[in-house]
Amino acid sequence: MHPAPSVIIFTSLSGIGFGLLFFLGLGLPAPKGWVAFVFFAIAYVLAVGGLLASTFHLGHPERFLKAFSQWRSSWLSREAWLSVAALSVMGLYGAGLVFYGVAIAPLGWVGAILSLATVYATSMIYAQLKTVPRWNTPLTTVLFMVLALAGGALLSGNINVAMMLLLAAGVVQIAYWIGGDQALARSGTTLGTATGFAQKGQMRAFEPPHTGTNYLLREFVHVVGRKHAAKLRIISLILMIGTPILMLSLTFSHVIALIAVIAHIAGVFVSRWLFFAQAEHVVGLYYGKR
Amino acid sequence: MTELPSRTNRKLGLVIDLDTCVGCHACVISCKGWNTENYGAPLSDQSAYGANPSGTFLNRVHSYEIMPESGGAAQLIHFPKSCLHCEDAPCVTVCPTGASYKRVDDGIVLVNENDCIGCGLCAWACPYGAREMDAAEGVMKKCTLCVDRIYNDNLPEEDRVPACVRTCPAGARHFGDFADPDSNVSRLSAERGGFDLMPEQGTKPVNKYLPPRPKDTMEEVDILAPLLTPIAEEPVGFMAWLDKTLEKI
Numbered sequence: 001m002h003p004a005p006s007v008i009i010f011t012s013l014s015g016i017g018f019g020l021l022f023f024l025g026l027g028l029p030a031p032k033g034w035v036a037f038v039f040f041a042i043a044y045v046l047a048v049g050g051l052l053a054s055t056f057h058l059g060h061p062e063r064f065l066k067a068f069s070q071w072r073s074s075w076l077s078r079e080a081w082l083s084v085a086a087l088s089v090m091g092l093y094g095a096g097l098v099f100y101g102v103a104i105a106p107l108g109w110v111g112a113i114l115s116l117a118t119v120y121a122t123s124m125i126y127a128q129l130k131t132v133p134r135w136n137t138p139l140t141t142v143l144f145m146v147l148a149l150a151g152g153a154l155l156s157g158n159i160n161v162a163m164m165l166l167l168a169a170g171v172v173q174i175a176y177w178i179g180g181d182q183a184l185a186r187s188g189t190t191l192g193t194a195t196g197f198a199q200k201g202q203m204r205a206f207e208p209p210h211t212g213t214n215y216l217l218r219e220f221v222h223v224v225g226r227k228h229a230a231k232l233r234i235i236s237l238i239l240m241i242g243t244p245i246l247m248l249s250l251t252f253s254h255v256i257a258l259i260a261v262i263a264h265i266a267g268v269f270v271s272r273w274l275f276f277a278q279a280e281h282v283v284g285l286y287y288g289k290r
Numbered sequence: 291m292t293e294l295p296s297r298t299n300r301k302l303g304l305v306i307d308l309d310t311c312v313g314c315h316a317c318v319i320s321c322k323g324w325n326t327e328n329y330g331a332p333l334s335d336q337s338a339y340g341a342n343p344s345g346t347f348l349n350r351v352h353s354y355e356i357m358p359e360s361g362g363a364a365q366l367i368h369f370p371k372s373c374l375h376c377e378d379a380p381c382v383t384v385c386p387t388g389a390s391y392k393r394v395d396d397g398i399v400l401v402n403e404n405d406c407i408g409c410g411l412c413a414w415a416c417p418y419g420a421r422e423m424d425a426a427e428g429v430m431k432k433c434t435l436c437v438d439r440i441y442n443d444n445l446p447e448e449d450r451v452p453a454c455v456r457t458c459p460a461g462a463r464h465f466g467d468f469a470d471p472d473s474n475v476s477r478l479s480a481e482r483g484g485f486d487l488m489p490e491q492g493t494k495p496v497n498k499y500l501p502p503r504p505k506d507t508m509e510e511v512d513i514l515a516p517l518l519t520p521i522a523e524e525p526v527g528f529m530a531w532l533d534k535t536l537e538k539i
Contacts, residue, residue: 001414057409057410058407058428059406059407059408059409059410059423059427059428059429059430060406060429061407063405066388066389066405067407067409068386069387069388070385070386070388072293073293073382073383073384073385074383075384076384076386076409076411077386080386125384125411128384128415129380129384129414129415130417130491130492131380131414131415131417131491132414187490188490189417189488189491191354193489193490194417195354195367195369195487196485196486196487196499197354197356197367197501200356200358200359200365200501201356201357201358201359201360202356202359203354203356203357204354204355205352205353205354206354206355206366207352209318209347209350209351209371210347210350212344213342213344214344214345214350214422215346215413215422215423215425216413216419219410219413219414219423220413220414220419281414282417282488282491283416283417283418283419286352286371286418287352
């Protein structure tokens with residue numbers, strides 16, 4: 001799949017943003033006044049910034065309101081609703097903390113659940129696609145959730161929880177890569193089933209439909225980035241998991257925390273880039289590109 | 291509404307005969323021509339005469355080479371591919387805006403371009419590459435089964451079929467109603483063993499493909515053979531001496 005920057009930024013940042021809102025909603029921590037304002041500002045910049053970035057890849061972003069209409073069948077529509085609901089509820093909860101110094105706990109709990117549900121919906125946009133075997137697994141949801149929670153714990157300063165979640169995220173990420181590498185083969189979709197000639201003999205794509213490229217090849221058949229996949233996986237693990245854990249085990253200071261957060265976000269970007277760049281859409285089979 | 295209808299009154303679709311298709315791409319051109327001038331946004335081209343031409347097409351013809359397991363000559367198969375108007379169309383249910391829908395009356399899968407936000411998720415959900423985002427219009431384009439031809443009373447009756455079917459010089463494309471077991475397409479598919487593409491994806495395509503017939507093996511028949519002197523299998527004379535001498539070296 002084409003690793004579009006808008007979608008990488010969207011899933012990474014809004015994931016971490018909603019992860020932070022989850023912990024704020026639980027009251028871990030429950031700051032007041034200006035400190036609360038800073039916490040909520042960071043969470044909203046990440047979550048809303050990510051959501052705005054996602055509109056950049058739309059052909060007609062001005063029609064985005066229509067995307068709220070199909071929540072009964074579409075995960076993208078459900079995500080739109082859940083994100084707005086989460087941001088609204090957490091906005092009220094945050095206003096209570098910032099302006100009145102009051103934590104309305106039940107409101108926070110509802111907001112926390114909605115924040116987590118938003119990340120779940122985001123992950124389901126990808127996990128539902130049978131056409132991309134690497135994504136079509138519950139592990140996609142687990143990966144998105146655990147990364148959002150780890151990032152949220154890190155940003156909210158829940159150091160012990162963050163350590164455990166980062167370790168868990170590392171394990172899930174490695175399992176995801178290992179499983180993903182065999183996903184297309186396991187799916188049973190081949191050029192043979194794509195054309196119906198599986199039984200007829202050895203086949204190869206002889207001529208593509210056009211000499212030039214097209215939307216399908218640009219969007220679904222990204223093969224360039226796979227060359228350095230192994231190196232990028234290691235870089236991603238070091239930045240996303242290793243560096244923050246190392247930083248968290250040192251004595252706390254704001255500089256160290258900042259390094260941990262920046263490294264983690266950079267690592268999530270690399271991981272998310274690989275998530276798209278390595279995903280094989282079955283339509284590539286028709287072009288002999290797998 | 292992007293929920294799929296539980297059943298459709300008719301199932302309009304195509305039978306594509308891979309035995310007959312000669313790979314001339316006439317269906318590609320007539321499709322582009324008709325659908326650029328009629329229903330919805332035109333199918334744009336980018337840099338059509340430049341170094342890297344690219345454009346939107348609703349129908350594309352691939353070619354595959356098969357080496358039979360049993361040996362024998364390789365077969366070249368031309369493979370036109372367009373929307374299969376699936377019964378369980380994954381492109382419809384993922385649409386967040388309701389722009390994508392499957393018609394209850396005839397089963398045609400369409401895009402309401404005024405509602406399309408151009409998110410591209412339907413194209414991601416389609417295993418066949420049947421949907422293409424138009425780079426100029428920013429909306430999703432797909433085969434309409436020439437919905438503006440098949441019901442068009444202003445056209446002569448023989449033209450009320452999809453443009454690709456009407457134009458095919460080899461008669462490799464057939465249009466009809468698969469819900470009717472006695473229709474031309476249902477019988478053709480039953481007789482010739484029409485099959486689905488990627489059945490494991492669970493999309494239940496309406497369009498069916500007919501397999502290419504195995505190639506004949508031609509017996510060597512030469513009516514002049516009895517009149518010709520057989521060519522000596524073993525060399526004679528100087529050539530025989532040369533052959534033997536060279537063997538010895």
